[in-house]
Amino acid sequence: MSPALFSLNDDLRQLREAGYSVRRVGGLLVMQEVPYVDAARKVKRGTIISDLCLSGDRTQKPEPHTVHFDGEFPCDALGVPISAISAGSADADLGYGLRSRHLFSSKPGPQGYSNYFEKMSTYASILAGPAAVLDPTATPRVYREPDPEEESVFNYVETASDRVGIGHLTARFKGQRIAIVGVGGTGAYVLDQVAKTPVDEIRIIDADDFLQHNAFRAPGAPSINRLREAPKKVDYYAGIYSKMHRGIVPHAVALSADTDHLLDGVSFAFLCMDAGEAKRVAVEKLEAMGVSFIDVGMGLTLDGDSLGGILRVSTSTPKDRATLRSCVSFSGGGADDVYATNIQVADLNMLNAALAVIKWKKLVDFYRDFESEVHSTYTTDGNQLDNRVTV
Numbered sequence: 001m002s003p004a005l006f007s008l009n010d011d012l013r014q015l016r017e018a019g020y021s022v023r024r025v026g027g028l029l030v031m032q033e034v035p036y037v038d039a040a041r042k043v044k045r046g047t048i049i050s051d052l053c054l055s056g057d058r059t060q061k062p063e064p065h066t067v068h069f070d071g072e073f074p075c076d077a078l079g080v081p082i083s084a085i086s087a088g089s090a091d092a093d094l095g096y097g098l099r100s101r102h103l104f105s106s107k108p109g110p111q112g113y114s115n116y117f118e119k120m121s122t123y124a125s126i127l128a129g130p131a132a133v134l135d136p137t138a139t140p141r142v143y144r145e146p147d148p149e150e151e152s153v154f155n156y157v158e159t160a161s162d163r164v165g166i167g168h169l170t171a172r173f174k175g176q177r178i179a180i181v182g183v184g185g186t187g188a189y190v191l192d193q194v195a196k197t198p199v200d201e202i203r204i205i206d207a208d209d210f211l212q213h214n215a216f217r218a219p220g221a222p223s224i225n226r227l228r229e230a231p232k233k234v235d236y237y238a239g240i241y242s243k244m245h246r247g248i249v250p251h252a253v254a255l256s257a258d259t260d261h262l263l264d265g266v267s268f269a270f271l272c273m274d275a276g277e278a279k280r281v282a283v284e285k286l287e288a289m290g291v292s293f294i295d296v297g298m299g300l301t302l303d304g305d306s307l308g309g310i311l312r313v314s315t316s317t318p319k320d321r322a323t324l325r326s327c328v329s330f331s332g333g334g335a336d337d338v339y340a341t342n343i344q345v346a347d348l349n350m351l352n353a354a355l356a357v358i359k360w361k362k363l364v365d366f367y368r369d370f371e372s373e374v375h376s377t378y379t380t381d382g383n384q385l386d387n388r389v390t391v
Contacts, residue, residue, distance in 0.1 A: 046071025
């Protein structure tokens, strides 16, 4: 996918044809081996890094106009800091082994840069000009063959993380293999969020058909023609999310003792399923594998002429299996009885999924986590969120 960016976009192709050492890394455009002068009047080489603004596989007008720079602050031939660029402190980890030490701003006018050739070559000229005074052989046009780029799980470049400087956090999801058991209301929204992370694989397991009532508590909007086909839920969702993520693997079967091998090899699981024997099978299998997982539940009741209820997010890790087991039922009654009603509403399905995904992201240190809660309930009346931690 990424090599096509340079063949499909004139501005990127011009950079390589002009001899600049440029490559795409995540959602960033990286120009290496740019000569500059340091305060001691020595010629050194640094790296210019720009966000990439894309629409599909086509570059757009560069926004923002700033760039990151990995190197000392560049000077003129006399060792005086270059005044043509304003700078801010930007010592930051950009992920992918890239680091920013300075943030440069040199806007050519109110309209900014028209394309990436103009933007990157301008910054390269500002930095390399003084270096050429001291060393006529110093040039950013080094004609390097680009290194092979890492294969992505996405069908197009993920630019959301790198443009806000959190690419190194998003990279923590790489290598994970996720199972989502049950893609009814809540499970579908879990899929919607997990599909936007670079996990290696997302297995979705559900035997049911996607019917009309599902459409009104699911992300997106199916056409009436698609509903007439009554597709399997997993096939319907795989058709949508495979457009973005290459690792969607659908299994149109119910989880049971005969099919629990479908969980083999996963590193994390979301259980978005009704209480019953299938949930017992999933819990026991995941525990035996030493895998962490999250189970969700929703209990809504119609009292008078309004709804109220509780959402639940319970986490099981090798350090604490007991808390989840005390909150989850494997039969028609018991601790999970409050969640046994079948009333579901799209906004609460979405919230239940969001709370579960946020907890998963805490477990991989994407979000900070001071309490390390293992069980959370959200009550609609009073907008109350309660947490339980491991004792």
